[in-house]
Amino acid sequence: MTISSISTSQQSLNMRIIISRQNEELSKLTKETASGIKQDVFAENAGTATKSLQMRSFMASTSAYKTSNELLEGKLDTTYDALSNLTDEARNFQNLSLAGGITSMNREVYRQEAEDTLARMVTALNTTYSGEFLFSGLSTDQKAVELDASGTSVTYLGDTTGTPSARIDDDVTLNYGIRADDPAFTAIFGALTTVLTTNLDALSDTDFEVLRENVTTAMNDGITGLTSQAAGLGNNQGILESKINDQNSRLNIYNNAIAGIETANPEETALRLNQLLNQLEVSYQVTSRLNGMSLLNYL
Secondary structure, three states: OHHHHHHHHHHHHHHHHHHHHHHHHHHHHHHHHHHOEOOOHHHHOHHHHHHHHHHHHHHHHHHHHHHHHHHHHHHHHHHHHHHHHHHHHHHHHHHHHHOHHHOOOOHHHHHHHHHHHHHHHHHHHOOEEOOEEOOOOOOOOOOOEEEOOOOOOEEEOOOOOOOOEEEEEOOEEEEOOOOOOOHHHHHHHHHHHHHHHOOHHHOOHHHHHHHHHHHHHHHHHHHHHHHHHHHHHHHHHHHHHHHHHHHHHHHHHHHHHHHHHHEOOHHHHHHHHHHHHHHHHHHHHHHHHHHOOOHHHHO
């Protein structure tokens, strides 16, 4: 009888261990049913779980690039808008300079418009994005230009060694900066300074026409340069947009791949859960018989 008692006690202990494990599995399956996500991918397939981790690493890197690229996209958009405004300002003054009636007009109007145009261009060239000056080269914490005390000429204050660039993917670096000391701006500033530093009222009509022709030519050279810069900037915007779209596509691929590995199959989970509940019921019944106790003692 002693041997039998020990045997029954051991069987009861074994059943308790089995029930404990079954309850753990029940908890896991219940969570999988609620979340739709496998609770232990490695336990089911270490190989595919490793692939999932690799995918998550790729996803994190791609997501980081995408986030920084979207910030850069905003910076390029702001730069393009500022450049467009600068070009419009220069073109508007060129149109005034080309106007046939400018000789008979009060030449003060011509001078005043040159002064206003220069001031507006200085303001546009000191445009910032997220606290960074856009036309200062590598010195993004320094404003690009300033007017002298007389308001007739412009001084460039930014860096002269290079332009900003950004790595937009593992193997792509984008050089995107435009500096305010670009020859296009220099030509325009020179033309406006000429108007502002010349005593226009003292010029004969002939001399005024010569000045106006020289100013118009310089303005045209500057506008042509700005148009070329805008084309280059637009090309960079296209490259960046394409890269962001590519990164969005890759993120979708990674997401789908991870979901394929980590998502629990609802039908399979439901089947396993049902089977486990049946096994638990049997385990409780066996344990109850061994201990002479009812099933309620284990619930």
